[in-house]
Amino acid sequence: MCFCYILYSKILDKYYVGHSCESLQERLRKHLSAHNGFTSKAKDWIIVYSQIFENKSSAHNRELEIKSWKSKLKIKDLIGKTE
Secondary structure (H helix, E strand, O other): OEEEEEEEEOOOOEEEEEEEOOOHHHHHHHHHOOOOOHHHHOOOOEEEEEEEEOOHHHHHHHHHHHHHHOOHHHHHHHHHHHO
């Protein structure tokens, strides 16, 4: 089982879109740990959206689709539909 997920940082007021085939809590832990990626800029990331997929390529394709929107409003709308 794989996931496409969206993280949100209140400090940065930014969203991060990713995919993973490990547990979401473990993936979040890695985002919050010491590393040099985009999410290293803040330590308040929370999972605000996730979608389950049967394989990695489907989760990755969904990530790319969401990233292609380049719209914070569209991402907020997607998150709002799942709350």
